[in-house]
Amino acid sequence: MTALTLSTAAASGLRADALVVGVAKGAGGPVVAPGAEAVDTAYDGTLATVLETLGASGAEGEVTKLPAPAGFKAPVVVAVGLGAEPEEDGAYSGEALRRAAGTAARTLAGSRKAAFALPIADAADLGAVAEGVLLGAYAFDAYKENGRAGRNAKNGKAPLAEAALLGAKPRDKAHKAALARATAVAEELNRARDLVNTPPNDLSPQAFAAFAQTAAKEHGLKIQVLDEKALAKGGYGGILGVGAGSATPPRLVKLSYTPAKGARSAKHLAFVGKGITYDSGGISLKPAGHNETMKCDMAGAAAVFAAVVAAARLELEVNVTGWLALAENMPSGSATRPGDVLRMFSGKTVEVLNTDAEGRLVLADALWAASQEEPDAIVDVATLTGAMMLALGSRTFGVMGNDEAFRTALHVAAEEVGEPAWPMPLPEHLRKGLDSPTADLANMGERMGGGLVAGLFLREFVGEGITWAHLDIAGPAFNEGAPFGYTPKGGTGTAVRTLVRLAELTAAGDLG
Known part of the structure; x- marks a missing residue:
């Protein structure tokens, strides 16, 4: 993980391999962003012109390198695009800063140290830049030759080792808190990425459970692991039914964070994650070309795991x-x-019409288990349906729920932390398609609106009177394309920051 420091040093005087500055896209060409004043002055106020001559426009994700001016201890200036220039007296959004910092961190793989002189107006900006650096510098290289020595899997370069954040205030409590928060969230999000990227032969249900046990011990969390015998005794027919064809039996893991004594009357959030460590489709086998990335079908469980650990590290006053x-x-x-017909943990029976609609079956049991504790709200996270990808694309997840205000709050929280999301309905007329002549319901309904049908199925297993939301992260959980911003190729850690933000808002009393 890249080491971060807060620095009050002048941009010209800090020894580093590169100095990162921001450039925005203005109406008449590139515009030098705050933080780059020293470089602009050294170029006699012509930095924007020089960048434009080199082909820069300030567009998001754009990187332009140029020699540092005389007298600077860093030999190279890296100008990174921030996107559209804010309106007059406006500030750059946290997401613009996060993406710019991530882009620069990826570009500087192989560097020992970089100084970041991006616009930092307050602690929130500092947190965004810190997050961007830590997320952008991520590399999963454990399975590459010399990978465990920290080599970057793509280009053979080690991730950026150290980043100094200029314009920050090392002794300011708000700045130190912002750095600590960004570090905790980014580290756990990157751990979720590691889990998603781990090959399925090394991440069985048992291995995932063992990983959670180690983390629980490290962070003082309570953990309960139900093995196949306990699941059978408890009547968890959904989880057992999905895992019945595998030589590696299923697990249900309960990971609990309780705040410090005195805050234990705090509200209670339950997060439920789909953890299909590999999805072949079962008897309803997936066609060729659809299996290669199915190690990512446990991304929901990885996000839930990471969010619980992050809540503990941040010592949030919420259960x-x-x-x-x-x-x-x-x-x-x-x-x-x-x-086949499965009897679920709730007692309801489900006719399995398609074994590749398995995620909803394991979630159904876990949702009912979570409901027995009567939390204030439940949020499930799952790479659930291809239909959601068809509806929203590969970078946006869908948000459904049984409470419009809660669904809206989750959508707002997701957008606030930079995770594109969109509220989706649960049309009652689609519920009839889940009726089965044999069982209480089927695991498949109408093909059109399949993502919404899946949400309606899950709603059947939420306890009465409990506020619930469902995040279908099938699109953004795994990036099969080129890296962008702070998002790498492979596992992305989608939904971790949304869940953490929800926990923060709940702890602060900002959610009803």
């Missing part, structure tokens, strides 16, 4: 329980068949 529904969905002689 947070994470439920990780872990199973491997494989075809075999013992696998659940289309047409």
Whole structure:
């Protein structure tokens, strides 16, 4: 992980491999952003002109390198695009700063130290830049030759080792708190990325549960792991049914954070994560070309795990329980068949019409288990449906729920932390399609609106009177394209920051 420091040093006087400055896209060309004044002065006020000559426009994600002016201890200036220039007297958004910092951090892989002179007007800006650096410098290289020595899997370069954030105030309480928060959230989000990127032969349900046990011990969390015997005794037919075809049996992990004594009357949030460590589709086998990235089908559980640990590290005054529904969905002689009926933990029966609609089955059991504790709200997170990707694309997740105000609050929280989301409905007319002539309901309904049908199915397993929301992160959980901003190729850690922000708002009493 990149080491971050807060520095009051002058941009010209700090020894580093590179100095990062911001440039915005103005109506008449590139505009030098606050923080770059020293460089602009050294260029006699022509930095914007020089950048434009080099082809820079200030567009988001754009990187332009140029020699540092005489007298600067860093040999190179890296100008990174911030996107559109804010309106008069306006400030750059946290997401613009986060993406710019992440882009620069990725560009500087192989560097020992970089100084970041991006616009920092307050502690929130500092936190955004710090997050961007830590997330952008991420590399998953454990399976590459020499990877464990910290080499970058793509270009053979080690991630940026150290970043000094200029314009920050090392002794300011708000700045120190912003740095601590950014570090905790980014470190846990990157740990979620590691889990998603880990090959399924090394991340079975048992291995994931063992990983959670280690983290629980490290951060003082309570943990309960139900193995296949406990699941059978408890009647968790959904999780057992999905895992029946695999040689590696399923697990249900309960991870609990309780705030310090004196704050234990705080509200209680339950997070439920889909943890299919590999999804072949089961007997309803996925077609060729759809299996290669199915190690990412546990991204919801990874996000929940990371959010609970982050809440503990931030010592938030809210009770947070994470439920990780872990199973491997494989075809075999013992696998659940289309047409089989499963008796769920809630007592309801489900006719399985398609074994590739397995995520909702494990979530159903975990949702009902979470409901028994009567939390103030439940949020489930899952790479659930291809239909949601068709609706919202690969960078936006859908938000559904049984309470419009809560759904709106989650949407706002997601956008606030830079995770694109969109509220989706749960149309009652689609519920009839889940009716089964054999069981209480089927695990499949109408094909059109499949993402909404999945949400309606999950709603059946939420306890009466409990506020609930469902995040379908199928699109943004795994980036198959090129890296952008602070988002790497592979696991992204989507939804971690939304869940953490929800916990912060709840702890502060800003949610009803």
